[in-house]
Amino acid sequence: MKHLLDMGHLDAMQIHHLLDLTDHMVEINQRPMPKVPALRGKTVVNLFFEDSTRTRTSFDTAARRLSADVMNFAVSSSSVNKGESLRDTIETITAMGVDAFVVRHASSGAPHQITQWTTASIVNAGDGWHQHPTQALLDCYTIRTRLNRTTGFDGLHIAIVGDIKHSRVARSDVQAFNALGARVTLVAPPTLLPPDISTWPVEVSHDLDGLIGSLDVLYLLRMQRERMRDALVPSLREYTTLYGLTPARAARLQEHALVMHPGPMNRGVEMAVDPAELPGSTVLHQVANGVAVRMAVLFELLGSGGEMTADTAADSPDPSQAGPRS
Amino acid sequence: MKHLLDMGHLDAMQIHHLLDLTDHMVEINQRPMPKVPALRGKTVVNLFFEDSTRTRTSFDTAARRLSADVMNFAVSSSSVNKGESLRDTIETITAMGVDAFVVRHASSGAPHQITQWTTASIVNAGDGWHQHPTQALLDCYTIRTRLNRTTGFDGLHIAIVGDIKHSRVARSDVQAFNALGARVTLVAPPTLLPPDISTWPVEVSHDLDGLIGSLDVLYLLRMQRERMRDALVPSLREYTTLYGLTPARAARLQEHALVMHPGPMNRGVEMAVDPAELPGSTVLHQVANGVAVRMAVLFELLGSGGEMTADTAADSPDPSQAGPRS
Amino acid sequence: MKHLLDMGHLDAMQIHHLLDLTDHMVEINQRPMPKVPALRGKTVVNLFFEDSTRTRTSFDTAARRLSADVMNFAVSSSSVNKGESLRDTIETITAMGVDAFVVRHASSGAPHQITQWTTASIVNAGDGWHQHPTQALLDCYTIRTRLNRTTGFDGLHIAIVGDIKHSRVARSDVQAFNALGARVTLVAPPTLLPPDISTWPVEVSHDLDGLIGSLDVLYLLRMQRERMRDALVPSLREYTTLYGLTPARAARLQEHALVMHPGPMNRGVEMAVDPAELPGSTVLHQVANGVAVRMAVLFELLGSGGEMTADTAADSPDPSQAGPRS
Numbered sequence: 001m002k003h004l005l006d007m008g009h010l011d012a013m014q015i016h017h018l019l020d021l022t023d024h025m026v027e028i029n030q031r032p033m034p035k036v037p038a039l040r041g042k043t044v045v046n047l048f049f050e051d052s053t054r055t056r057t058s059f060d061t062a063a064r065r066l067s068a069d070v071m072n073f074a075v076s077s078s079s080v081n082k083g084e085s086l087r088d089t090i091e092t093i094t095a096m097g098v099d100a101f102v103v104r105h106a107s108s109g110a111p112h113q114i115t116q117w118t119t120a121s122i123v124n125a126g127d128g129w130h131q132h133p134t135q136a137l138l139d140c141y142t143i144r145t146r147l148n149r150t151t152g153f154d155g156l157h158i159a160i161v162g163d164i165k166h167s168r169v170a171r172s173d174v175q176a177f178n179a180l181g182a183r184v185t186l187v188a189p190p191t192l193l194p195p196d197i198s199t200w201p202v203e204v205s206h207d208l209d210g211l212i213g214s215l216d217v218l219y220l221l222r223m224q225r226e227r228m229r230d231a232l233v234p235s236l237r238e239y240t241t242l243y244g245l246t247p248a249r250a251a252r253l254q255e256h257a258l259v260m261h262p263g264p265m266n267r268g269v270e271m272a273v274d275p276a277e278l279p280g281s282t283v284l285h286q287v288a289n290g291v292a293v294r295m296a297v298l299f300e301l302l303g304s305g306g307e308m309t310a311d312t313a314a315d316s317p318d319p320s321q322a323g324p325r326s
Numbered sequence: 327m328k329h330l331l332d333m334g335h336l337d338a339m340q341i342h343h344l345l346d347l348t349d350h351m352v353e354i355n356q357r358p359m360p361k362v363p364a365l366r367g368k369t370v371v372n373l374f375f376e377d378s379t380r381t382r383t384s385f386d387t388a389a390r391r392l393s394a395d396v397m398n399f400a401v402s403s404s405s406v407n408k409g410e411s412l413r414d415t416i417e418t419i420t421a422m423g424v425d426a427f428v429v430r431h432a433s434s435g436a437p438h439q440i441t442q443w444t445t446a447s448i449v450n451a452g453d454g455w456h457q458h459p460t461q462a463l464l465d466c467y468t469i470r471t472r473l474n475r476t477t478g479f480d481g482l483h484i485a486i487v488g489d490i491k492h493s494r495v496a497r498s499d500v501q502a503f504n505a506l507g508a509r510v511t512l513v514a515p516p517t518l519l520p521p522d523i524s525t526w527p528v529e530v531s532h533d534l535d536g537l538i539g540s541l542d543v544l545y546l547l548r549m550q551r552e553r554m555r556d557a558l559v560p561s562l563r564e565y566t567t568l569y570g571l572t573p574a575r576a577a578r579l580q581e582h583a584l585v586m587h588p589g590p591m592n593r594g595v596e597m598a599v600d601p602a603e604l605p606g607s608t609v610l611h612q613v614a615n616g617v618a619v620r621m622a623v624l625f626e627l628l629g630s631g632g633e634m635t636a637d638t639a640a641d642s643p644d645p646s647q648a649g650p651r652s
Numbered sequence: 653m654k655h656l657l658d659m660g661h662l663d664a665m666q667i668h669h670l671l672d673l674t675d676h677m678v679e680i681n682q683r684p685m686p687k688v689p690a691l692r693g694k695t696v697v698n699l700f701f702e703d704s705t706r707t708r709t710s711f712d713t714a715a716r717r718l719s720a721d722v723m724n725f726a727v728s729s730s731s732v733n734k735g736e737s738l739r740d741t742i743e744t745i746t747a748m749g750v751d752a753f754v755v756r757h758a759s760s761g762a763p764h765q766i767t768q769w770t771t772a773s774i775v776n777a778g779d780g781w782h783q784h785p786t787q788a789l790l791d792c793y794t795i796r797t798r799l800n801r802t803t804g805f806d807g808l809h810i811a812i813v814g815d816i817k818h819s820r821v822a823r824s825d826v827q828a829f830n831a832l833g834a835r836v837t838l839v840a841p842p843t844l845l846p847p848d849i850s851t852w853p854v855e856v857s858h859d860l861d862g863l864i865g866s867l868d869v870l871y872l873l874r875m876q877r878e879r880m881r882d883a884l885v886p887s888l889r890e891y892t893t894l895y896g897l898t899p900a901r902a903a904r905l906q907e908h909a910l911v912m913h914p915g916p917m918n919r920g921v922e923m924a925v926d927p928a929e930l931p932g933s934t935v936l937h938q939v940a941n942g943v944a945v946r947m948a949v950l951f952e953l954l955g956s957g958g959e960m961t962a963d964t965a966a967d968s969p970d971p972s973q974a975g976p977r978s
Contacts, residue, residue, distance in 0.1 A: 029423055032630070033367030035395075041685030043713070054418060057397060061369070061422050064395050069687075069716045071709060088916060092706060095939035096713050097681055264414060287421035304684070355749055358956070359693030361721075380744060383723060387695070387748050390721050590740060613747035 062294035136172035153182035162221030388620035462498035479508035488547030714946035788824035805834035814873030
């Protein structure tokens with residue numbers, strides 16, 4: 001595995017491998033000193049063309065726990081449109097000696113395009129409406145551990161509710177949940193479904209109340225206020241009435257059902273209850289698992305041979321580091 | 327000690343303990359390699375809702391010298407007013423695995439409020455007009471070392487001069503100097519004294535010239551230009567005439583007297599002499615001691631058991647870091 | 653060597669010494685783990701009064717590969733004009749315990765001025781039109797390695813083409829190339845030559861086509877659009893016609909000739925060919941060599957004794973780090 005661009009590139013076996021590796025990272029994170037030298041000497045560059053403190057910090061924390069060096073690039077959005085300039089930027093940073101770029105970009109496909117211009121690994125940290133693969137992996141890891149589903153999601157019924165059309169999270173999660181064997185239902189107003197929905201491996205519903213009692217996982221997407229301006233949703237209040245997690249709906253969830261959200265939440269809109277009072281809420285587990293999943297991805301891409309052993313993790317002096325004499 | 331929020335929470339013994347610990351940190355800072363692994367694997371997040379390069383850099387340096395990882399959060403001031411959103415931010419960063427937040431905030435009490443939302447330690451790096459406890463500790467440490475007062479400040483006369491009303495430094499210093507036994511006199515125009523001044527354990531004077539010859543410590547506060555706009559001070563020139571350290575006043579200081587300032591100075595206003603020419607100036611000692619005091623505070627809050635030994639400070643491989651096998 | 657301010661301060665022997673040290677750094681950068689502990693415990697502050705992600709990142713990478721701690725200061729350009737305030741800033745950061753400042757400033761001489769206010773080493777990372785010494789060193793290193801000229805540049809003919817007048821790169825390169833024995837010709841429209849050009853150790857030409865076939869090195873400067881506004885150049889198109897590297901000119905280069913550029917390039921202006929298709933292009937080698945040269949400079953200034961040995965480079969526990977007991 002050289003890059004992580006798209007959940008559609010990973011089959012079930014590869015997903016399981018990354019989730020197994022995540023188990024090791026969770027164990028590292030629970031140590032009194034949650035830091036290993038596995039990627040010492042490697043450099044990870046956060047190249048965020050869209051601001052996201054949350055995702056950037058998660059990758060940052062993951063890289064530091066593996067002892068990689070991290071550099072953050074503040075990219076003015078104005079340079080996004082200059083393809084040539086972006087290429088020169090990538091080639092220049094690559095020449096300085098970079099092992100991975102973590103890329104967030106407003107344009108679908110930008111991380112893939114960047115792979116043409118560098119020898120470094122690319123991790124897609126969200127590109128337009130297209131993909132957000134580490135989000136899908138952390139969501140799978142959260143379901144797997146909370147519902148004890150190490151071997152797959154056969155028989156699980158997962159509903160993803162909200163603005164499917166503009167959501168890279170939904171696209172990535174549908175591919176991942178489907179690959180692991182889950183039944184996926186999308187719940188959204190027709191204006192927030194993509195035109196090609198009939199080709200997705202999902203069922204579609206507009207009736208959250210009709211299926212909420214049968215769900216194993218209720219996945220709420222962030223309802224962005226911009227959608228009101230675009231007249232895709234009449235009002236936030238009506239959205240909440242039809243698609244929000246209200247106390248009445250929360251009461252109808254199965255006892256074991258999970259309530260998931262990629263964050264940040266719009267409290268009072270899609271999340272119209274306090275998740276801290278829901279026993280099935282995984283919101284903060286998703287955040288914690290996000291660090292571990294990103295450690296697993298960075299280690300898979302940058303670690304030597306992909307196998308994590310005492311040698312790669314032990315903080316001992318490396319005899320190969322004997323220095324030059326001048 | 328879990329948090330450092332307020333000098334009023336510390337008694338003399340606790341202050342002396344932190345200052346003793348600071349002695350060790352000063353010794354570390356004088357080594358050719360001023361870095362120890364005491365907090366390796368710990369993560370400190372600088373959460374500055376008000377910009378302060380000076381204080382942030384001091385905490386940053388302190389954390390790195392103890393080998394902690396540091397993450398800086400640029401917080402737009404607009405998010406200050408959304409209590410719910412701040413809570414979600416704190417809970418999210420906490421879930422990523424953070425050991426301490428260093429918080430600066432324009433609102434008094436914000437650091438205390440944040441303790442309700444996280445398992446991490448909180449260090450108050452300045453909240454509104456309320457408290458700035460590490461400033462008080464570094465000021466105490468500076469007095470203790472410069473005047474050789476290891477056992478307390480009994481018999482010392484300290485004047486704090488300037489805008490007491492809006493000063494978290496004054497509030498914290500008064501508590502600390504008083505706890506250690508000093509006699510404290512506040513010198514300010516009536517408009518720059520707080521309404522509840524009669525309840526403070528201090529004397530009040532408007533006559534700097536009348537007492538300058540008897541002081542052991544002259545502590546000048548920064549005179550902020552905003553106070554002119556608010557008509558609390560008629561002009562900077564008049565302020566300097568009545569309350570500034572002019573060459574004439576400097577000549578009347580006792581030979582051993584210290585001149586202190588929390589920085590940044592307004593040269594020509596409260597500091598109307600060049601401090602580099604005052605033998606008693608501690609301005610740069612305060613800066614240097616600030617790093618050591620913050621190392622002591624972070625070690626006290628995050629170190630294992632609060633005792634600094636060869637084990638916590640030696641940069642040797644840790645056998646507990648043997649890694650997982652996959 | 654305490655500071656690196658000006659190429660004019662270095663003689664040929666000192667330049668060769670730094671380039672020899674760069675050879676070691678290139679070797680380190682080619683290791684699987686390109687990181688040595690040579691500057692562990694040292695702190696390097698990037699103080700950039702002008703924004704330059706490219707140069708800052710290069711210094712940042714260099715410092716981290718030597719295990720120094722790096723702090724980045726965002727300096728608002730408004731503070732540039734307050735000499736007193738800049739002095740207090742420098743003294744304050746110095747008091748926190750800093751070993752080197754890497755300074756970029758719009759005013760010629762600012763890095764030199766800063767040396768008066770600190771005990772730390774200063775590296776000039778570009779000051780006004782004056783100097784950019786690490787650029788000159790990386791350019792020399794690139795020529796030396798690409799043309800196999802370890803002992804000097806005797807007999808080499810180097811043309812520097814473009815806006816000489818406003819270029820700190822040209823000023824530094826002329827001094828360095830001249831010190832190493834090269835013959836240097838400057839090619840520019842008369843409006844872009846400095847008034848004191850007759851005192852420089854160079855030849856001057858306005859006829860690029862007349863000499864391009866005899867060059868060993870063609871060094872293109874960045875043509876800044878601001879020069880059009882100032883009416884120093886009639887149009888970018890005319891500039892390209894007279895001074896740009898067009899396909900026709902590229903075809904006339906000698907087979908071994910190098911094409912150099914300090915970056916960022918203006919494609920279609922001075923670089924009117926794709927450098928990726930020029931066998932002699934060194935653009936990305938310059939970037940890679942820039943990291944190694946800056947490692948050499950930081951090591952020379954901050955390393956103990958200036959000699960790089962197994963001891964300074966080996967990542968072994970340091971017995972001097974046994975800690976204090978409290």
